[in-house]
Amino acid sequence: MTVVDDPQLESAFSEVLAGGQERTLGDLAQVADLQGEDWDRMYYFRVPLLMxxxxxxxxxxxxxxxxxxxxxxxxxxxxxxxxxxVHAVVDRAPALALSGFATADSVVRADTSGGLERVGVEAKGR
Structure with missing residues (x-):
């Protein structure tokens, strides 16, 4: 599986951070280049990564x-x-905060707790 850049997806997350408006992950994922693939879960891994x-x-x-x-x-x-x-994307900015996995109906919102600017994604399970 090749991990790719997806500027449209990163821009969608950046707009949530800049605008402060909540969206669903499904709304944001519509701009991702998923090549017509359906998806049911999204995971997030922070760098450094081990395969x-x-x-x-x-x-x-x-x-x-x-x-x-x-x-x-x-x-x-x-x-x-x-x-x-079905799709793997490099996250350059903004950083995401997700523990476990998210689904299309997960709420995505700006998270500035602890002085960090990042986008929080609601977890639906582990």
């Missing part, structure tokens, strides 16, 4: 990740459908 840890959390044993983000990135956004990865 083995990503595969353990996603239950994708043996999946080879190309272009995992490193220095200069905040993390990686992964969209999944029925247990398979």
């Amino acid at each position: 083995s840890e990503v595969n353990r959390i996603l239950d994708t044993s043996g999946l080879v990740w190309k272009d995992l983000p490193t220095v200069g990135a905040e993390g990686m956004i992964v969209f999944m459908s029925e247990g398979r990865v």
